[in-house]
Amino acid sequence: MSVLVYTESENGAFKKTAFEVASYAKAVAEMMGTTLTAVAINASDVTALSNYGVDKVLQVSNDTLNDFSGAAYAKAIAAAAKAENTEVVVLSQSADAKYLAPLLAVALEAGYASNVVALPESTAPFKVKRTAFTNKAFSLTEINTAVKIVGLGKNAFGLKETSGAATAETFDVSFDDADFGVKVQSVDRATDKVSIADAEIVVSAGRGMKGPENWGMIEDLAETLGAATACSKPVSDLGWRPHGEHVGQTGKPVASNLYIAIGISGAIQHLAGINASKVKVVINNDPEAPFFKAADYGIVGDAFEVVPELNDKLKTFMAENA
Amino acid sequence: MKILVCISHVPDTTSKINFTDGDTQFDTNGVQFVINPNDEFGLTRAMWFKEKQGASVDVVNVGGPETEPTLRKALAIGADTAIRVNTPAVDGYQVAKELATVVKNGGYDLVIAGRESIDYNGGMVPGMLAGLIDANFVNTCIQLEVEGNNATAVREIDGGKETVATTLPLVIGGQKGLVEESDLRIPNMRGIMMARKKPLNVVEPTGAQAESKAVSFEKPAPKGAVKLVDSVDELIDLLHNEAKAI
Numbered sequence: 001m002s003v004l005v006y007t008e009s010e011n012g013a014f015k016k017t018a019f020e021v022a023s024y025a026k027a028v029a030e031m032m033g034t035t036l037t038a039v040a041i042n043a044s045d046v047t048a049l050s051n052y053g054v055d056k057v058l059q060v061s062n063d064t065l066n067d068f069s070g071a072a073y074a075k076a077i078a079a080a081a082k083a084e085n086t087e088v089v090v091l092s093q094s095a096d097a098k099y100l101a102p103l104l105a106v107a108l109e110a111g112y113a114s115n116v117v118a119l120p121e122s123t124a125p126f127k128v129k130r131t132a133f134t135n136k137a138f139s140l141t142e143i144n145t146a147v148k149i150v151g152l153g154k155n156a157f158g159l160k161e162t163s164g165a166a167t168a169e170t171f172d173v174s175f176d177d178a179d180f181g182v183k184v185q186s187v188d189r190a191t192d193k194v195s196i197a198d199a200e201i202v203v204s205a206g207r208g209m210k211g212p213e214n215w216g217m218i219e220d221l222a223e224t225l226g227a228a229t230a231c232s233k234p235v236s237d238l239g240w241r242p243h244g245e246h247v248g249q250t251g252k253p254v255a256s257n258l259y260i261a262i263g264i265s266g267a268i269q270h271l272a273g274i275n276a277s278k279v280k281v282v283i284n285n286d287p288e289a290p291f292f293k294a295a296d297y298g299i300v301g302d303a304f305e306v307v308p309e310l311n312d313k314l315k316t317f318m319a320e321n322a
Numbered sequence: 323m324k325i326l327v328c329i330s331h332v333p334d335t336t337s338k339i340n341f342t343d344g345d346t347q348f349d350t351n352g353v354q355f356v357i358n359p360n361d362e363f364g365l366t367r368a369m370w371f372k373e374k375q376g377a378s379v380d381v382v383n384v385g386g387p388e389t390e391p392t393l394r395k396a397l398a399i400g401a402d403t404a405i406r407v408n409t410p411a412v413d414g415y416q417v418a419k420e421l422a423t424v425v426k427n428g429g430y431d432l433v434i435a436g437r438e439s440i441d442y443n444g445g446m447v448p449g450m451l452a453g454l455i456d457a458n459f460v461n462t463c464i465q466l467e468v469e470g471n472n473a474t475a476v477r478e479i480d481g482g483k484e485t486v487a488t489t490l491p492l493v494i495g496g497q498k499g500l501v502e503e504s505d506l507r508i509p510n511m512r513g514i515m516m517a518r519k520k521p522l523n524v525v526e527p528t529g530a531q532a533e534s535k536a537v538s539f540e541k542p543a544p545k546g547a548v549k550l551v552d553s554v555d556e557l558i559d560l561l562h563n564e565a566k567a568i
């Protein structure tokens with residue numbers, strides 16, 4: 001018996017979510033009185049995992065896995081789970097992890113709970129709390145298969161550092177053509193920008209900004225904070241901003257530490273997508289805007305005055321507190 | 323090309339979410355049900371394949387008789403035939419297994435499902451279905467072209483997008499981008515009339531077992547009142563010292 005965690009990397013280096021899922025998986029392993037094994041694919045240096053409770057790392061290194069393939073990655077993780085006699089597999093809710101998790105579930109005949117927000121309430125029977133109704137509620141879900149898969153929502157657990165020494169082993173997996181039925185042709189990633197999924201801070205703006213020409217101040221503020229930019233649905237529908245920035249019930253979910261909403265009214269569909277963010281700040285010139293009811297901090301004021309001033313003062317603050 | 327569009331029947335996005343029976347059941351009282359938004363984008367893309375490439379388009383739902391108005395709406399938008407697998411949906415795995423049987427019996431080349439349903443938010447049915455029928459799978463799909471047996475798709479990844487090449491049979495988990503918001507169709511009178519005459523076939527389930535179940539529900543704790551501040555300096559101070567967010 002063991003707990004297995006899939007620790008994602010990009011260009012050889014672990015993503016921050018890898019450490020979060022490892023921290024969580026360690027806590028699950030402790031609840032179950034067992035050890036934690038990580039499976040890493042094409043990661044160059046696995047020693048960092050020692051600090052997050054990993055006892056053993058299975059290293060899969062294979063040039064055919066340089067491009068993501070849902071089927072091939074799921075096969076590698078399934079093979080690791082079988083080799084380790086795994087009872088619980090933990091992974092993140094990144095786009096890639098959400099892609100491969102259901103494939104993994106079929107391969108392991110495992111029940112899968114996505115968007116999990118807390119440690120299991122009990123491990124026998126296995127019950128975990130997950131979000132449902134697009135963050136309007138939580139559901140306590142019981143998985144009754146021998147192997148269970150947990151998809152941990154971003155920022156739901158945080159990092160827990162420990163000191164340990166993980167042993168590393170090479171783990172070979174053989175693939176065939178069927179594992180590469182979907183081939184990557186090209187990747188178009190805005191490398192100079194923080195993605196909404198990875199961002200600790202998200203600066204989001206709505207129709208109150210009047211037009212795309214006014215987004216300079218939003219981008220400046222995001223840059224000062226090292227934040228990702230996002231927008232409300234009408235803003236992307238109008239073509240003021242790219243679709244990838246649309247957040248909400250029908251757009252991307254945001255689970256950042258800080259969410260700053262500028263000129264967004266706070267419609268129920270918008271709020272559903274950002275509920276999982278920890279601290280919410282609203283800047284709106286209408287004191288009656290529904291968003292204030294969902295916010296932690298608010299400024300009633302004109303975005304065209306407040307945002308540039310906030311940016312200037314934050315720059316000074318950041319310089320002093322760096 | 324034979325296309326199957328999976329339709330999940332979900333509460334309208336403006337719905338208030340409440341629970342009954344000691345917080346074990348979703349309270350459907352006064353709730354309007356609609357086609358899951360991600361599925362609506364997929365269905366509209368399927369209409370394009372029908373009109374431009376002569377594809378046939380069936381829609382399917384796994385659920386009780388209460389989902390039939392949602393399937394009729396899909397027929398009014400232009401699907402040829404609707405199938406309802408007559409069993410309540412318990413979890414993603416059970417639904418995927420029932421759908422796998424429908425796909426095998428119907429010989430579909432392309433299955434268009436949604437990235438996730440906005441009620442259960444499982445994000446699991448399309449991938450599990452692909453795994454069960456050994457089809458190729460593209461998730462968070464925002465563009466799809468099919469030529470003969472070959473497909474080109476664009477999928478959203480964290481912080482960007484990726485173009486992939488694949489072949490039929492194919493399952494996608496689709497979302498906005500497959501078509502634009504402005505391309506979505508509202509059923510017109512003629513479509514609604516025609517939909518009444520189109521077949522809605524009720525098939526009995528194979529009896530696939532669920533692997534998980536929602537034991538109970540709860541709503542997020544009510545939020546404390548917002549702190550309104552007058553100055554930017556005060557906001558920065560609170561974010562730093564109180565919220566520890568910067």
Ligand SMILES: Cc1cc2nc3c(=O)[nH]c(=O)nc-3n(C[C@H](O)[C@H](O)[C@H](O)COP(=O)(O)OP(=O)(O)OC[C@H]3O[C@@H](n4cnc5c(N)ncnc54)[C@H](O)[C@@H]3O)c2cc1C
Nearest residue numbers: 206207208232233248249250263264265269270285286303
């Ligand atoms: C099926 C469905 C799904 C949907 N899904 C989503 C979704 O996923 N995400 C989403 O965002 N929306 C979604 N919507 C749309 C949602 O209902 C709202 O229409 C939308 O969120 C409003 O966007 P907004 O706040 O930018 O614009 P508005 O509602 O127009 O609000 C603009 C705000 O800006 C403020 N303002 C104006 N001028 C200034 C100024 N100078 N300074 C400061 N503030 C100013 C105004 O007071 C107002 O509050 C959905 C709708 C439907 C029907």
Ligand SMILES: Nc1ncnc2c1ncn2[C@@H]1O[C@H](COP(=O)(O)O)[C@@H](O)[C@H]1O
Nearest residue numbers: 328383384435436438439444445446447
């Ligand atoms: N009961 C169902 N009947 C038919 N299709 C479904 C059903 N539930 C989910 N789906 C499809 O699977 C997608 C993802 O659903 P889920 O895995 O529940 O998030 C939906 O967008 C639908 O396309």
